[in-house]
Amino acid sequence: MALETSAHDNDTPARPVPYRGGGFRPRHKRGVGLIVFAILIAIAELGTRQGWISALTLPKPSDVFWTLVEFWQSGRLTQNLFPSLTRLVVGAFLGTLAGIGTGLMIGLFSAARAGFVPLVAAIFPIPKIALLPLFVIWFGIDEGSKYALIAFGTFTPTVVATYGAVDNVDRTLIRMGQSFGLSWMSIVRKIVLPGAMPGILSGLRISLAIAIILLVAAEMLGAEYGIGAYILQAGSLYDLDRLFAGVVILSLLGVVVSFGVGKLETRLLRWRV
Amino acid sequence: MSVFNRRQALGLMGGAAALATLPMPAIAQNRKVVLGALRFTSHAGSFVAYERGYFAEAGLDVELKFFQAAQPMAVAIASGDVDFGVTAISGGLISLAQKGAVKVIGGGLSEEAGIDGQKILVSDAAFQAGVTSPAALNGKTFGMTTAGSSFHYMGSKIAAKEGIELKFKPLQKVGAVIGALKSGQIDAWSIVPHIAKPLAGSGAVHIIGNVADYVPDYQVTTLFTSEKNAGNERDLTKSFLSAYSKGAADYNAAMIAQTGGDEALNAMVDLLHKHVYNDQPREKAAPSIVNGTMRLNEGAALNLASVKDQLEWFQAEDLVSKDITLETLVDGSYVETRG
Amino acid sequence: MEIRLDAVGHRYDAVEVLRDISLTIPAGKITCIIGPSGCGKSTLLRFIGGLEQPTLGNVFQVGEQPDGCLNALTYIFQDFALLPWRTVAGNISLVLEDHGLPKDRIDSVITDVLARTNLSDFANALPKQLSGGMKQRVAIARALAVNPAVLLMDEPLSALDSQTRDLLMEDLVSLWSRTPFTAVYVTHNLQEAVRLGHQIVVLSRRPGRIHEVVTIDAPLDQRRTADPDLQQKHDHLWHLMRDEARAADAELVHGA
Numbered sequence: 131m132a133l134e135t136s137a138h139d140n141d142t143p144a145r146p147v148p149y150r151g152g153g154f155r156p157r158h159k160r161g162v163g164l165i166v167f168a169i170l171i172a173i174a175e176l177g178t179r180q181g182w183i184s185a186l187t188l189p190k191p192s193d194v195f196w197t198l199v200e201f202w203q204s205g206r207l208t209q210n211l212f213p214s215l216t217r218l219v220v221g222a223f224l225g226t227l228a229g230i231g232t233g234l235m236i237g238l239f240s241a242a243r244a245g246f247v248p249l250v251a252a253i254f255p256i257p258k259i260a261l262l263p264l265f266v267i268w269f270g271i272d273e274g275s276k277y278a279l280i281a282f283g284t285f286t287p288t289v290v291a292t293y294g295a296v297d298n299v300d301r302t303l304i305r306m307g308q309s310f311g312l313s314w315m316s317i318v319r320k321i322v323l324p325g326a327m328p329g330i331l332s333g334l335r336i337s338l339a340i341a342i343i344l345l346v347a348a349e350m351l352g353a354e355y356g357i358g359a360y361i362l363q364a365g366s367l368y369d370l371d372r373l374f375a376g377v378v379i380l381s382l383l384g385v386v387v388s389f390g391v392g393k394l395e396t397r398l399l400r401w402r403v
Numbered sequence: 404m405s406v407f408n409r410r411q412a413l414g415l416m417g418g419a420a421a422l423a424t425l426p427m428p429a430i431a432q433n434r435k436v437v438l439g440a441l442r443f444t445s446h447a448g449s450f451v452a453y454e455r456g457y458f459a460e461a462g463l464d465v466e467l468k469f470f471q472a473a474q475p476m477a478v479a480i481a482s483g484d485v486d487f488g489v490t491a492i493s494g495g496l497i498s499l500a501q502k503g504a505v506k507v508i509g510g511g512l513s514e515e516a517g518i519d520g521q522k523i524l525v526s527d528a529a530f531q532a533g534v535t536s537p538a539a540l541n542g543k544t545f546g547m548t549t550a551g552s553s554f555h556y557m558g559s560k561i562a563a564k565e566g567i568e569l570k571f572k573p574l575q576k577v578g579a580v581i582g583a584l585k586s587g588q589i590d591a592w593s594i595v596p597h598i599a600k601p602l603a604g605s606g607a608v609h610i611i612g613n614v615a616d617y618v619p620d621y622q623v624t625t626l627f628t629s630e631k632n633a634g635n636e637r638d639l640t641k642s643f644l645s646a647y648s649k650g651a652a653d654y655n656a657a658m659i660a661q662t663g664g665d666e667a668l669n670a671m672v673d674l675l676h677k678h679v680y681n682d683q684p685r686e687k688a689a690p691s692i693v694n695g696t697m698r699l700n701e702g703a704a705l706n707l708a709s710v711k712d713q714l715e716w717f718q719a720e721d722l723v724s725k726d727i728t729l730e731t732l733v734d735g736s737y738v739e740t741r742g
Numbered sequence: 743m744e745i746r747l748d749a750v751g752h753r754y755d756a757v758e759v760l761r762d763i764s765l766t767i768p769a770g771k772i773t774c775i776i777g778p779s780g781c782g783k784s785t786l787l788r789f790i791g792g793l794e795q796p797t798l799g800n801v802f803q804v805g806e807q808p809d810g811c812l813n814a815l816t817y818i819f820q821d822f823a824l825l826p827w828r829t830v831a832g833n834i835s836l837v838l839e840d841h842g843l844p845k846d847r848i849d850s851v852i853t854d855v856l857a858r859t860n861l862s863d864f865a866n867a868l869p870k871q872l873s874g875g876m877k878q879r880v881a882i883a884r885a886l887a888v889n890p891a892v893l894l895m896d897e898p899l900s901a902l903d904s905q906t907r908d909l910l911m912e913d914l915v916s917l918w919s920r921t922p923f924t925a926v927y928v929t930h931n932l933q934e935a936v937r938l939g940h941q942i943v944v945l946s947r948r949p950g951r952i953h954e955v956v957t958i959d960a961p962l963d964q965r966r967t968a969d970p971d972l973q974q975k976h977d978h979l980w981h982l983m984r985d986e987a988r989a990a991d992a993e994l995v996h997g998a
Contacts, residue, residue: 163571166602185502186481263579270571271544271588293836306823309791310837310888311813320836324827351579352544352588359550359573366479366549367472367494367722401868 189370197371200376211379214345215355217273221280221348222341229285229337230330233292238318239325243293248288258283259347266351276348283344284337291333292326299325310365328402331395338387342380357383418511434639436463439476439488442679445512445624446489446694447658448680451671461642467678468629480505480629487628487643492713494551494722496627500732501724506633507710509644509738510702511624518698521614521621523561524601528587530609537612541567543590546580549573551722553623554580556713559720561617575621584608589714597694620742622709629726633734644703644737651699668693708742743805743814743924744769745790746835750799750947752785756839758949759785760796765943767892769805770922772962777945777953778983778990783928784896785848786950790926791815791894795805812841812961816890820897823875824869824884830856830863834884875906879913886917893901893925899934911937919963932983936976937965943955947990954982 171191177183179191185328232250233240258279265275265282302384307317350357357379363371418637437457440446449467452458459467470476473490481504489511490496490681499505513519525534543721547554550573572589574580581598583589585607593614596603603610614621620633626647632640655706656662657671672689680688696736717723745767757936759782767790768771775783788794789801792815807814823832831852838848856862859879869877878898885893899907911934917923929935935942936958944953958965958975965972 173487186504192436194943214491243848263582266579266583266588267586300823302819302821303825304824305793306819307836309793309817309894310884311817312837312840316840320839321825322824327827350573350575352574352583354571354573363550363577363722367496368478368496368498369552369723399827401870 185370189374191297193371194266194374194378195376199299201375207379208362210355210357213353213355214349217276217348217356218281218341218345220273221277221344222284222338223282224277225281225341226288226334226337229288229333230292232285233289233295233330234318234322234326236289236293237296237299238322246289247293250286254286254290258344259350262351271352275351276353279348280341280344284341287337287340288330288333291336292330295326295329295333296322298329328395328399331391331398335388335391335395338391339384342384342387346380419425421721424440428668429500432464433464434642436487436639436643437468437485437508438676439466439485440467440469441471441473441476441489442469443693444675444679445699446678447580447654448651448699449645450650450675451541451653453647453655454674454677455650457646457649457665458643463639463642466526474497477505480627480673481548483629485645487626488631489624489626491624492622492710494717497694497717497723497727497732499716500630501727503630505627506630507625507705507733508633508640510622510700510705511626511703512697513623513701513706513709515698516615517727521557521593522603522606522610523591523593523612523614524584524599524602525591525611526584526587526589527607528607530611535592535611537561537608537617538567540565540569540591543569544572545569546583546592547571547573548575548577548580551623551720552632555720557614557618557621558591559716560610560686561593561614564617574727585706589677595697597691601678606638618709618712620706620709622706622713625705625710627737628661633737640737648702651703652701655698655701656675659698662708681703703737704739704741705733705735706742707733707740711742743803743809744801745892745924745926747790747803748800748802750786750789750796750801752782752789752796752798753949756984756998761949761951763799763952765955766943767924767926769924771940772787772918772925772927772938774929774939774942775925776929776932776935776942776979776983777950778987779930780948780990781945781951781986781991782948782950783930783945785928786945787817787896787928790892791817793817803891808889812865812891813837813887813888814891814914816885816888816893818878818881818885818893818895819990820900822869822881822901824875824877824880829866829868830861830872830880831882833869834887835882837884837888848899851887855887858886859913874902875908875910878902878910880911882913882917888924891924893923897923897929900929900931907934912957914938915962915965919961931977932979936972938962943974944977944979947986947993953986 174183174188175191176183177187232242232246236246238245238248261282262275262279265278269275269278303321303325304317307321312320343354345359346358350362351355353359357376361373361376361380364370364376430663438449438453440449453465453467460620468479468485470479473488474493474495476485476488477493477496477499479485481499481502493509496505496507500507513607523537527541529543534543545554545558545672547558549555550571556573556706557569558569569591574583576591577594579603580592581587585591601612602608628640628643656669661668662672672692673685676685676688676731677690680691683691707729711729714723714727714732716725718725744944747763747765750760750763751758758879763786764939775786777783785794789796792801803814825836832857834852835848838851843851852865857867859882861876861883864872864876864880869880872880878901881898881978882948899910918925927934927938939958942958943958944954944956945951956975956979958972960969960971
């Protein structure tokens with residue numbers, strides 16, 4: 131049959147095979163994200179200037195910008211940013227360090243797994259904000275409770291990411307380490323930990339975003355200065371310019387953190403295929 | 404635990420008198436009006452006018468809409484979901500006024516000589532350490548719900564008059580402030596007497612002064628509405644104010660002057676119990692309602708001097724824009740004003 | 743050093759995997775173990791290397807380790823088991839680091855084994871940059887670095903295409919010819935067994951028992967594919983394995 135048709139290929143109509151592939155492959159389009167931002171901001175600016183967006187609905191983007199400029203020039207940006215960054219760094223550092231430690235324990239020891247996994251599952255869904263008053267009693271109303279909240283919030287996702295990552299470390303590599311008589315510590319340090327690093331880092335991405343979210347919550351109680359306190363204050367004053375200025379700062383913080391983790395990933399995970 | 408908003412708490416100090424100065428306006432044509440309320444006795448004027456049909460007589464078909472806190476009520480007025488409300492002057496209210504959303508049109512409640520007002524509290528730890536008068540609060544922490552709340556204002560006024568420095572700790576909710584004060588996490592706070600006294604009675608905190616000594620004639624809560632109602636719906640607003648004032652007058656008469664004796668007092672408690680502490684049995688609710696008695700501003704009269712002082716303080720603290728004038732915040736054409 | 747297995751048997755729960763395996767792995771020779779899938783040959787190799795313990799019988803090391811031996815029983819795995827985050831040199835260094843050797847000693851060992859496996863130019867390459875054959879060469883270099891008494895190779899060429907496999911077999915032959923080593927080589931591939939084995943152990947299907955032990959005396963570096971003697975050995979082995987393989991295959995199909 132195939133031969134027959136090919137024999138008649140002068141008479142039978144020939145059509146190009148229709149192309150059915152393509153799509154489903156995200157491509158890097160430079161600048162599109164910026165354009166979307168620019169268009170949305172331009173619409174908001176136009177609307178607030180011409181009045182079809184009321185001053186109650188949205189602040190003027192240019193006002194937000196000048197609020198940010200003023201915020202910076204008056205020195206209050208550093209006054210508020212510095213305590214927030216300290217809380218973020220200390221809290222996230224303690225939380226992720228404890229999280230990686232606990233995650234490794236769960237990944238390495240069956241007893242720790244049996245003991246901690248249900249505990250972590252029980253802790254994970256607790257809105258950490260709900261525990262804030264308790265943390266104030268435990269750790270004091272000053273920096274202690276803020277560190278604790280952020281640390282606690284970053285702890286559980288890090289634990290889950292870490293032990294998942296340890297579980298996913300190629301067992302043949304561990305078997306190889308044993309077969310060469312490597313010590314237990316060497317296997318953990320040189321095989322398990324680097325092997326779990328991709329999972330730990332993607333967990334870090336999530337837990338640092340959570341840390342930024344919790345920053346606002348942490349500064350609800352007893353914070354005189356801080357970006358979160360600034361946003362909360364602007365909210366209670368219904369000062370939309372400052373509210374949005376604060377939100378912009380948090381967004382930028384998120385972008386910077388995500389960029390930092392990305393850099394860390396390319397540095398530490400150069401070996402990945 | 405049920406967490407009080409501070410303005411709700413302040414609301415417990417209700418009391419008002421008849422509105423002689425307000426002429427009864429032409430009967431509005433059965434207008435649908437939404438009135439924002441908190442379940443506290445400071446809203447007694449609204450409850451009495453509602454239950455006794457004063458709103459209906461004024462041609463207003465009032466629907467009560469209950470809020471958990473005063474801040475969302477101010478926002479609901481700005482969004483047009485609520486027409487009238489009662490709350491303390493806060494930075495948020497001023498900002499909303501600046502945006503042309505709300506207007507203060509009358510007084511709800513003010514501190515006055517002869518009536519127990521807000522108390523200055525310190526934690527037991529601070530008291531034992533020698534903080535027995537407001538002058539000794541230098542460098543101490545002072546609790547507040549949020550920056551720009553009336554606690555912030557009161558604390559600042561105390562500090563200014565004593566020439567001391569206070570560190571303000573925002574704790575978002577009245578419940579959190581109470582907890583922090585009891586456990587000694589903060590040193591001082593100020594609050595309405597019927598909350599202050601039981602706290603002091605427990606020994607966990609101590610009363611060391613009266614706010615009235617630092618903020619004379621403090622206009623604590625105000626009546627407010629949307630700018631649209633204040634500017635373009637004068638008849639509606641007048642009808643509302645006169646009906647509300649009748650309710651407030653009834654309340655003051657029954658609870659403070661006690662002109663009707665126990666019978667009138669009990670009838671008033673029954674009425675209020677429909678809306679206030681209505682999750683508790685009457686016998687438990689009654690003492691709380693009676694203890695929360697405060698005189699509501701007669702005829703919704705407004706102390707402009709106090710409002711002006713508050714506005715200037717908010718501006719001095721850079722909490723609200725310096726461009727805002729008293730006229731932006733207040734429409735003084737409806738009620739008797741002082742100062 | 744030689745290895746002696748004495749009546750080794752093993753079961754996983756209800757399933758008997760190996761039965762009564764008694765065998766001597768002679769020093770300086772390559773012993774190939776072949777058998778159908780699921781006959782327990784990889785399990786047997788894990789017993790020999792001490793990564794798993796048999797339920798019955800014993801595995802003995804007989805004789806002294808060679809001088810400078812850091813890891814007497816050393817594996818080469820089917821999937822190479824290289825750490826992807828370490829360079830070629832780093833992967834070899836890994837197995838030397840725990841022995842407290844001076845830095846220059848480690849470096850000289852690495853240089854030496856890379857030279858022996860023709861990898862000197864790739865010392866700083868990451869595994870992801872290497873082909874499968876190159877990766878297995880790195881694994882062989884790593885195994886040689888610890889100067890093992892016995893090399894335990896678990897289907898080391900199965901993951902490679904046939905040309906690469908031939909090249910690596912030549913490499914192994916030349917390595918052995920220069921310095922004879924003791925090795926156990928598990929495979930299911932008859933060509934590999936005939937090309938590399940001095941002694942070929944044929945296991946039956948599960949439970950694996952020793953079906954026959956075939957010895958090939960021809961020196962490794964003189965074995966040619968066209969050699970009629972080797973062809974005859976190959977046919978004989980195939981004859982031994984065919985029925986077992988078919989039966990094992992049918993067992994798997996029936997989900998036994």
